Amino acid sequence: MTHNAVEHTTENPAEAADHTAGRTPKTPLTLLGLGAMGTALGRAWLAAGHPLTVWNRTAARAEALAAEGATVAASAAEAVAANGLVVVCLLDDDSVEQALADADLTGRDLVNLVTGTPGQARDRAAWAAARGARYLDGGIMAVPPMIGVPEAGAYVFYSGSAELFERHRTTLAAPAAVRWVGEDPGHAALHDVALLSAMYGMFAGAAHAFALIGEEDVTPSSLAPLLADWLAAMAPAVHQTAAQLESGDYTLGVVSNLGMQVAGVPTFLRTAEEQQVSPELLSPYFELMRRRLETGSAGEDLVGVVDLLRR
Numbered sequence: 189m190t191h192n193a194v195e196h197t198t199e200n201p202a203e204a205a206d207h208t209a210g211r212t213p214k215t216p217l218t219l220l221g222l223g224a225m226g227t228a229l230g231r232a233w234l235a236a237g238h239p240l241t242v243w244n245r246t247a248a249r250a251e252a253l254a255a256e257g258a259t260v261a262a263s264a265a266e267a268v269a270a271n272g273l274v275v276v277c278l279l280d281d282d283s284v285e286q287a288l289a290d291a292d293l294t295g296r297d298l299v300n301l302v303t304g305t306p307g308q309a310r311d312r313a314a315w316a317a318a319r320g321a322r323y324l325d326g327g328i329m330a331v332p333p334m335i336g337v338p339e340a341g342a343y344v345f346y347s348g349s350a351e352l353f354e355r356h357r358t359t360l361a362a363p364a365a366v367r368w369v370g371e372d373p374g375h376a377a378l379h380d381v382a383l384l385s386a387m388y389g390m391f392a393g394a395a396h397a398f399a400l401i402g403e404e405d406v407t408p409s410s411l412a413p414l415l416a417d418w419l420a421a422m423a424p425a426v427h428q429t430a431a432q433l434e435s436g437d438y439t440l441g442v443v444s445n446l447g448m449q450v451a452g453v454p455t456f457l458r459t460a461e462e463q464q465v466s467p468e469l470l471s472p473y474f475e476l477m478r479r480r481l482e483t484g485s486a487g488e489d490l491v492g493v494v495d496l497l498r499r
């Protein structure tokens with residue numbers, strides 16, 4: 189495997205060539221973590237012309253990017269020493285702690301793309317500051333094949349210092365579009381987890397729908413396009429939910445009121461029973477609707493469920 193020497197100079201050969209050619213030099217950066225996502229990110233930075241130093245715990249996983257021009261560091265500490273901008277894409281928050289235990293973060297701009305909680309992001313920001321680093325947290329809204337493919341719609345939420353984000357915006361935007369969501373370092377994770385939580389609710393509903401047709405002469409592939417269109421048609425309802433939450437008026441623009449929807453619940457439960465399908469994915473939501481009807485009004489929308497969830 190190739191272990192190229194890590195450049196410690198401020199201008200590397202690629203940058204010097206850029207200067208000579210009159211092009212704006214691309215910011216060199218370090219990437220820690222070459223799993224599925226890290227490798228996709230690294231490949232996109234290389235393709236965009238950024239000098240890239242990489243490190244991965246299992247060295248063999250760095251070979252592909254080394255062949256594409258990355259400099260491979262022998263340790264995380266060496267990789268961190270190589271560049272001012274350090275991007276981390278390891279498995280989880282614990283692995284960040286472990287990988288960076290011996291690294292000198294003084295003066296580094298640390299961008300953490302590991303999926304975590306808002307609390308973990310805030311703690312990691314304080315941890316980075318105590319070690320002399322500036323910090324941005326990120327939440328990746330993509331799967332690896334979408335990275336480096338602008339038309340795929342991938343983007344990354346960023347939160348933390350606005351100044352730091354602006355300084356690195358162009359570099360960070362090479363693999364996927366960027367969305368800065370505020371100075372609170374926990375807000376990228378908050379947005380990330382909120383969107384993914386809604387996605388799991390959608391998957392849960394789709395799982396129930398596929399289970400319902402299981403024994404019938406209806407194929408999954410005939411149901412799938414209908415499901416996709418229906419879910420897309422219903423998705424904009426979240427704008428109405430937001431308006432109701434912000435106004436406090438849960439009857440604002442209601443088209444399918446809570447009383448009617450609770451009255452329809454037995455149909456869903458009986459259909460599940462007829463089809464010999466467990467209602468365990470849907471029942472908790474129906475129970476919340478029923479509880480809200482007890483204290484709210486039949487003319488409301490489903491939004492009162494949000495209040496019941498908040499502790």
Ligand SMILES: NC(=O)c1ccc[n+]([C@@H]2O[C@H](COP(=O)([O-])OP(=O)(O)OC[C@H]3O[C@@H](n4cnc5c(N)ncnc54)[C@H](OP(=O)(O)O)[C@@H]3O)[C@@H](O)[C@H]2O)c1
Binds near residue numbers: 277279282284301331
């Ligand atoms: N893949 C996706 O679809 C996706 C989408 C959005 C966000 N993400 C997030 O991106 C991050 C990376 O995901 P991935 O898909 O690249 O995961 P992955 O393919 O499982 O790779 C995990 C990476 O973490 C490293 N690692 C694990 N524990 C470590 C430790 N204790 N010390 C040092 N390195 C350690 C692994 O090193 P080894 O090679 O040595 O095991 C590997 O580089 C995760 O936080 C994930 O939630 C992923």
